[in-house]
Structures are given as structure tokens and as C-alpha cells.
Amino acid sequence: MKKKIALLLASVMVMGALAACGGEGKDTPASNDKNQTGDQAPAGDEAPEGEEKPAEGQTQAPAGDVNWDDIEPIELIVSSTKTEAADAALVAFTDRITERTQGKVTFSFFWGGSLVKANEVVDALQVGTCDLAQVNYSNFENLFPMNCNVLAVPFMGMTTGTTEVYEQLLAAHPELQAELDNNGVHLCGYSMTAPYNLYMDSDAEIRKPEDLSGKKVICLQMNVMEFLTSVSCAPVQAAFSDFFTSIQGGVADGIITHGGVVNMQGITDEISQEIIFGENSGLYMETVAYCMGKDKWDSLPAEVQQVFMEEAEQFHLDDQAVQNGHDAIQRKAAEDAGHDYYVLTEEEVKVWKDAMAPFIQDKLDEIGALPGCEKFQEIYEDALSMIEAAK
Numbered sequence: 001m002k003k004k005i006a007l008l009l010a011s012v013m014v015m016g017a018l019a020a021c022g023g024e025g026k027d028t029p030a031s032n033d034k035n036q037t038g039d040q041a042p043a044g045d046e047a048p049e050g051e052e053k054p055a056e057g058q059t060q061a062p063a064g065d066v067n068w069d070d071i072e073p074i075e076l077i078v079s080s081t082k083t084e085a086a087d088a089a090l091v092a093f094t095d096r097i098t099e100r101t102q103g104k105v106t107f108s109f110f111w112g113g114s115l116v117k118a119n120e121v122v123d124a125l126q127v128g129t130c131d132l133a134q135v136n137y138s139n140f141e142n143l144f145p146m147n148c149n150v151l152a153v154p155f156m157g158m159t160t161g162t163t164e165v166y167e168q169l170l171a172a173h174p175e176l177q178a179e180l181d182n183n184g185v186h187l188c189g190y191s192m193t194a195p196y197n198l199y200m201d202s203d204a205e206i207r208k209p210e211d212l213s214g215k216k217v218i219c220l221q222m223n224v225m226e227f228l229t230s231v232s233c234a235p236v237q238a239a240f241s242d243f244f245t246s247i248q249g250g251v252a253d254g255i256i257t258h259g260g261v262v263n264m265q266g267i268t269d270e271i272s273q274e275i276i277f278g279e280n281s282g283l284y285m286e287t288v289a290y291c292m293g294k295d296k297w298d299s300l301p302a303e304v305q306q307v308f309m310e311e312a313e314q315f316h317l318d319d320q321a322v323q324n325g326h327d328a329i330q331r332k333a334a335e336d337a338g339h340d341y342y343v344l345t346e347e348e349v350k351v352w353k354d355a356m357a358p359f360i361q362d363k364l365d366e367i368g369a370l371p372g373c374e375k376f377q378e379i380y381e382d383a384l385s386m387i388e389a390a391k
Helices: 004-012 088-100 118-127 145-149 165-172 174-182 222-230 240-248 259-264 294-299 302-337 346-368 376-390
Strands: 074-079 105-110 132-136 185-192 196-200 216-218 234-236 254-258 273-276 287-293 340-343
Touching (some): 118 287, 145 174, 165 174, 216 240, 273 302, 287 294
Parallel strands (some): 273 340
Antiparallel strands (some): 185 287
8 A cells, every 4th residue: 555645645635625614713822932841632642651653764765856955945833732752653754754855844843732722723723823733633523523523433343453444535535625625724644543442430340331320421422422311321521631530539430532541641540440342443433633734735845745745654654553552551551450351242332332323323414414514424334334344
């Protein structure tokens, strides 16, 4: 699949924008400090201890016969909600671009959300406060309803080995690309979170939906919250920074998230059961995009754009390796803590899937009713077929 992502990103550059859901940005003050630090990242951003590092020796030769002396120097501002160590894949990506452009493209990083907070990043990209940043689609469902949900609908069967389905969907369905264009961002790379599962502090075994009756579970996806309510479980909404204290203080009995969050926040010490929705799978996964402001992207020389696209494949592999490591690390932590780490069988997963089916369809209908999203059901069904073919 050599250069697959690069070819995809090249193809979507020429797609015409279609009508889709959008939003307007607001001005965000910029900063000239290039080495700030700050708080830790939102859910799924931090790298686990023992992560796989970006591969070495993958840099390609300088792009073609480009005379880089003819290219004016370009400095790009990168906003990261992570630390430098946690965002090693992005740093390696930018280092390769600087090397391949013979130093004509350089990057200045602002760490820990010191320049732009995670929930403000789309506005910042639109107005040019930063040029490149991670966009968690789940923070902007109102702007990217299809991109946010196309692989995050529960029980799609996503695994850590099927992540490239997202680029296949982008190539097959221009509506997804139009959603990005209409919100002023250009996709430079992506990865997917580790699978979301159920982590509980409970003396009683949790195996079936009805076992959640009377429990309180942190959940941020609306259709899953509605499902929890239907089985007499109280869904709890909490900020990322409050996950740990909510469980420790008894505000919640558990959480639906991925293993990286459980491990990094110390939630492992506050739970007793880990209910995994199938081997190497989960309730759902989420797409993490790395975007540039579209105006900035369009302003770059074609030679520079080409280098970005050629390096996108390695960037995806590097960042996905970090994401894939989260659950393995958490499973080891669960074993060390003596937790009940239970992987539901296919038959047991089907019980949950059947119980959630009406809520899933309601979600599909809700998105499909939005302007520009009328084909979402078709795209969703195509995604299911692609996931199955990728296994």
C-alpha cells in the first residue's frame, strides 16, 4: 500500500466542495513564544509509557528535482495539547518535512494547549492563530457530524488493524471531504484511538446490559447515553479533568473510554472490572485528525504540499502505533492490579449490540437529517463493508 495515504490526500485536493454542515470561526489571540508548556492533553492524547516510537530511517529523498533555493522560507506554527514526548510522531513528521525541504519549511511548537485549547482549535486554524494542529472530531460533532461518526458508531467492528478504512471512505465519498473544506481545514494525517470499552468499580459482575441497572457511568456519546438510560443506568457527563475524581468520589461507578485514559489518569486504581467488547475491538473508536488551515495549505508551494503528502503515510503509521499500544499497556496494568478483565464473546457482544440497535439507528437518522449529510446511512453501510473486508 505504498504511498496510499499520499495519493489519497492528493486526490482530495481537487474534489469540489459539496454542501455540508459548517460553522464560523472566531478570532483567537496569537503568541510569539515558541516553547511554552502547559497542562496535559484531552482524552486519548497522551502517549503511554513504553509506547512504540516513530520508526527511524524512513525519510525519503528530497522531493524530485526541486530547486529549494527558489522557495521562500516558510515557518508554520503548530499547536499541540500534548507534551513533546507524547507527540513524538508529529515531531518526527515535521522534522522529515524540514529535512526534505532543505530547511525551507520549519515548525514552531506550542505545547500543552498553551496557544490554543483543544475545543478552540478549528477556529484557530481558520483565522491563522496556528497553522497545524490535532483536531479531535468528537470535540466538534456540530461541525463534522459525518467525519466524527462515520467510524464511531457503536459496534461497527473496528479494530486497530482496520484504521485505513477512513482514507478509503474519504476517497469514495466526497461528502466527507466537503465537510472538511466547508470548515476551513485540510487533512494532513490521522490516526484512530484505541477501542472504547467499559471500566467499572462493582462487586457484581457486569456481563449483560441489564447488569448496569442502578449504576452510574461516565459517557460522552449521546446515543450511548440514551441506551444506558434505557437499562436504568444513569449516564454521567464529566470533563476530562474530572474523570478520576468522579469515580474516586462515587459520582460515577465506571466509565466508557479507552485504556490510555484509564491508565494515564490513575483510574486503574479506582475500578475492579474491565469489560472488553470483543478481542482487539470495543464499543467504538474515534478518529483523530491532524489538520492545517485550508487557506494556509492552499498558500503553500506545490512542491511543499507534495512533501507533506508523501510523508503522511509514515506519520499515520507512527501515530497509530502509539494509539495501538494503549490497550496492551492497560491490560498489563489490569493483570497487575488483579482486576476482572473480561473479554465478551461474540454471543455476549451480540446481546449488547441488539439492545443498542434502536439507538444506533436513531443516531444514523439524526445525522442523515442534517443539511449535506443525507447520504450518511449509505456511507455508514459502505464503512461496514470496508471494515469487514479489511479484517
